[in-house]
Amino acid sequence: MTGRFGRGSIRLRLVGQLAAVAAVLSVAFFLIVRGVAGQAAEDTQDNILAASATAIADALYTDNNAVSLELPYSAISMLGTISQDRVFYRVVADGTTLTGYDDLPSPDAQTLGPAPNFTTFPYRGESVRVATVLRSVSVGNQPVNVTVTVAQTQLGLAEISSRITATATAIAVGFFLAAMALILLAARSALAPIGRLTRSVSRRGPQDLRPVVTDTPTELVPLVEELNKFISRLGTSLSRSEDLITEAAHRVRTPLAAVRAQAEITHHRLNKPEHRQAIREMIRAIDESSRSAGQLLDHAMVTFRADSHERDALDLTDLLNDTCNRLGPTADLKDIDLIRDLPEHPCEMVGDRILLQSALRNILDNAIKYSPADSRIIVRATDGDAYRLSVSDEGRGFGGAAHTELTTRFSRGSNVSDIVGSGLGLTIADEVALTHGGRLEISENTNGVGACVSLVFPKQ
Amino acid sequence: MRFAGLSKTMMRLMLVLGIMTHTAAFGFEIEDQKLYAATNETSVLRIISTTDIDAFEPIILAYQSENPGISVDYTIASSTELMSAIYVEGAVFDLAISSAMDLQTKLANDGFARSYVSAPTAALPDWAKWRDQVFAFTQEPAVLVISERFFGDDDVPRNRQELIELLRNRPEQLRGRVGTYDVRVSGAAYLFATQDSRNSESYWRLTEVMGSLDARLYCCSSDMIRDVASGELAFAYNVLGSYAESQKHATSGFRIIEMDDFLSVMLRTAVIPTSAENITAAEAMVDFLATLNARPALNNLSGLPPIDEVALRSNNALRPIRLGPELLVFLDRLKRDAFLRSWTDAIQQ
Ligand SMILES: Nc1ncnc2c1ncn2[C@@H]1O[C@H](COP(=O)(O)OP(=O)(O)OP(=O)(O)O)[C@@H](O)[C@H]1O
Ligand SMILES: [Mg+2]
Numbered sequence: 001m002t003g004r005f006g007r008g009s010i011r012l013r014l015v016g017q018l019a020a021v022a023a024v025l026s027v028a029f030f031l032i033v034r035g036v037a038g039q040a041a042e043d044t045q046d047n048i049l050a051a052s053a054t055a056i057a058d059a060l061y062t063d064n065n066a067v068s069l070e071l072p073y074s075a076i077s078m079l080g081t082i083s084q085d086r087v088f089y090r091v092v093a094d095g096t097t098l099t100g101y102d103d104l105p106s107p108d109a110q111t112l113g114p115a116p117n118f119t120t121f122p123y124r125g126e127s128v129r130v131a132t133v134l135r136s137v138s139v140g141n142q143p144v145n146v147t148v149t150v151a152q153t154q155l156g157l158a159e160i161s162s163r164i165t166a167t168a169t170a171i172a173v174g175f176f177l178a179a180m181a182l183i184l185l186a187a188r189s190a191l192a193p194i195g196r197l198t199r200s201v202s203r204r205g206p207q208d209l210r211p212v213v214t215d216t217p218t219e220l221v222p223l224v225e226e227l228n229k230f231i232s233r234l235g236t237s238l239s240r241s242e243d244l245i246t247e248a249a250h251r252v253r254t255p256l257a258a259v260r261a262q263a264e265i266t267h268h269r270l271n272k273p274e275h276r277q278a279i280r281e282m283i284r285a286i287d288e289s290s291r292s293a294g295q296l297l298d299h300a301m302v303t304f305r306a307d308s309h310e311r312d313a314l315d316l317t318d319l320l321n322d323t324c325n326r327l328g329p330t331a332d333l334k335d336i337d338l339i340r341d342l343p344e345h346p347c348e349m350v351g352d353r354i355l356l357q358s359a360l361r362n363i364l365d366n367a368i369k370y371s372p373a374d375s376r377i378i379v380r381a382t383d384g385d386a387y388r389l390s391v392s393d394e395g396r397g398f399g400g401a402a403h404t405e406l407t408t409r410f411s412r413g414s415n416v417s418d419i420v421g422s423g424l425g426l427t428i429a430d431e432v433a434l435t436h437g438g439r440l441e442i443s444e445n446t447n448g449v450g451a452c453v454s455l456v457f458p459k460q
Numbered sequence: 461m462r463f464a465g466l467s468k469t470m471m472r473l474m475l476v477l478g479i480m481t482h483t484a485a486f487g488f489e490i491e492d493q494k495l496y497a498a499t500n501e502t503s504v505l506r507i508i509s510t511t512d513i514d515a516f517e518p519i520i521l522a523y524q525s526e527n528p529g530i531s532v533d534y535t536i537a538s539s540t541e542l543m544s545a546i547y548v549e550g551a552v553f554d555l556a557i558s559s560a561m562d563l564q565t566k567l568a569n570d571g572f573a574r575s576y577v578s579a580p581t582a583a584l585p586d587w588a589k590w591r592d593q594v595f596a597f598t599q600e601p602a603v604l605v606i607s608e609r610f611f612g613d614d615d616v617p618r619n620r621q622e623l624i625e626l627l628r629n630r631p632e633q634l635r636g637r638v639g640t641y642d643v644r645v646s647g648a649a650y651l652f653a654t655q656d657s658r659n660s661e662s663y664w665r666l667t668e669v670m671g672s673l674d675a676r677l678y679c680c681s682s683d684m685i686r687d688v689a690s691g692e693l694a695f696a697y698n699v700l701g702s703y704a705e706s707q708k709h710a711t712s713g714f715r716i717i718e719m720d721d722f723l724s725v726m727l728r729t730a731v732i733p734t735s736a737e738n739i740t741a742a743e744a745m746v747d748f749l750a751t752l753n754a755r756p757a758l759n760n761l762s763g764l765p766p767i768d769e770v771a772l773r774s775n776n777a778l779r780p781i782r783l784g785p786e787l788l789v790f791l792d793r794l795k796r797d798a799f800l801r802s803w804t805d806a807i808q809q
Contacts, residue, residue, distance in 0.1 A: 073658060080784035086569045087785035099794045124571045245497040311597045 022179035030172035049131035050116040057135040083156020109145040209235040262397035295424040316347035332428040341380040357430035362425035371395035490546040502529035505741040509557035518761035539647035554742040560647040562787040568593040573748035590783035596727035596747035603701040604717040609691035619721035639696040642677035671807040689713040706763030
């Protein structure tokens, strides 16, 4: 998860904040729709109740010096049209009930204004909405205050309000879902350039240090510019180190070679054995320094290339032949018979030619170095599940040294003090093997004499 | 003779309609009672109804065969007595069946009815129920019944206008020979009269013309049909169609005319009072009544036409009386007084 999203994903933050806004808007929308529609429904009931009460008030008349009423049919039927609610009414003239429900509370005439008065209260087990209209009727020149009260239960209203709530909820949820879909799309398209940039950087090969040139949105331009500057700095520094390594090898080896030549000449000229001895030790020290410098730089080169090793299609048989050819003269000096046991066909694999050459050279070099004169070295390659390149000799063997130890840097066997060496050859071979997904195997020869060192590369 | 029992009925209705300060206990008056005992009785369904035993008995028996174990105690009372029993006396009945739609509506409006919803009641058309408390189960138009002795085939009045013209053209033959309900006595007649008055101005003209010819006033459909059949009456106006229909096989000499200007259609309704005790049985009866139109054989037996939207729509003169608070209007004391005054003035000249 951390790998994918890291700490504080921009997408999550973007989506989260927009979702919160959408949610707030949805809720506000819901409340407004329900409020407005609910109010409208209530107003509708109020209007009809007021119309009903007014229609009844309009039908009041004076008869035999008394207020009378013929209840208009429409005044009640209009209440029946909107819902199946219960209807109650009461007409009070001068404090006495003219007609209707005696027990329906009717506000005092004194408290009423000219506009219809609305209240809500429980009546006969249900909450009723009540409209009251005040009318003054003159009876024998005396004004009589008549209140007309019409009440209706609120079942229809509750039904309308629950319908409105359902609709408002559906619309709000729909709005939220649509907004979320748009937000996700927007977040994706907003963050797409980052993904594009990432892909264009990660797609490039290890050697590719060209500047990044993808289309970048304004906000990412500074980042990309900095990245490009960094890449160019890295390129410079890398090529500088590579130059340094090759340069250094020359610079160290050449003067040492000159000193060694002078020492040899001096050695021939000297007669006193103690002087000759001193010069021989000097020569040996020079050899060791030269060897060490060479191996150190080789090792540095291996480490350097291992990170971004090149991938060339190459033939291992070819490489082995090449190595044998190069070291052939050294073997000849000791009259060592270099026997090649190689398959006819090419052993193809993908790898870094320079690194593989370096590994093979070090292994074969050891075999020659630690073998006595007039012995045999067998260079063999086998092709099965894996390519196995082995070099076996008839030399002194490892003398019981732990094999893992021999591949650590600067470690040498206890039985090789007479031979110049820096203890880096097997380290180089081991690292090259690992870089190529293979391994280095070290064993005593099967017949008991000598060593056998192999590079094993499984086939992909 | 004409006003027999009127004062008591009026008093009772007044009591129901608002003058309820009396605390004295009135016993309500029943006309008949019959117990239909079940073989293995588990409960008793007490029904108070305005419907004759003859008409309702087949329904009770069919109901009992579908709901074994329920005994039915069937009490018959007039619509005002029924109203008074439940509204004033608080008598315990599980179901109130009445042809007085206005009084049934008032029961529901004033909080004396239980709500009930089931698949059968939900299937009823909207105009056949109110508040899920008043359930209609019949549709019965008010018709004109004419005497075959008086009318031939070609001089039958088809609408109220033709009836008025007939009365005006042949006053001598018709004097004392037209009949109609006394709306002061019969709840159903009052309902028909008030609805007629709403539907058309011709109602008042007709009433006046009938009044000028000494119209005879009746309490019940049966008496009117008897007198029309015997030829004593030339016609009777606003007779309950379902009743006239059911008399056709027993009595001859009359014909039923459905007028083509409009026909007020009364709905017989059932209400489960809040005082009901055997609610399950009452609800089963409501379901049974709501599905009457699926039982044609039973309807033939009872003579009660079930709720049938198709039949209603096929004749656009049919105007079912709407259930709703507007039915309370003509129950208003002052309104009722004024209406009866106008009616009495018109019919008695
Ligand atoms: N073919 C061999 N026969 C016997 N001993 C060997 C052989 N190859 C390696 N060794 C032992 O392993 C040790 C480490 O070998 P490595 O090549 O790393 O160092 P080196 O040969 O001593 O020095 P250099 O770095 O100059 O090659 C040697 O010192 C030696 O003791
Ligand atoms: Mg070595």
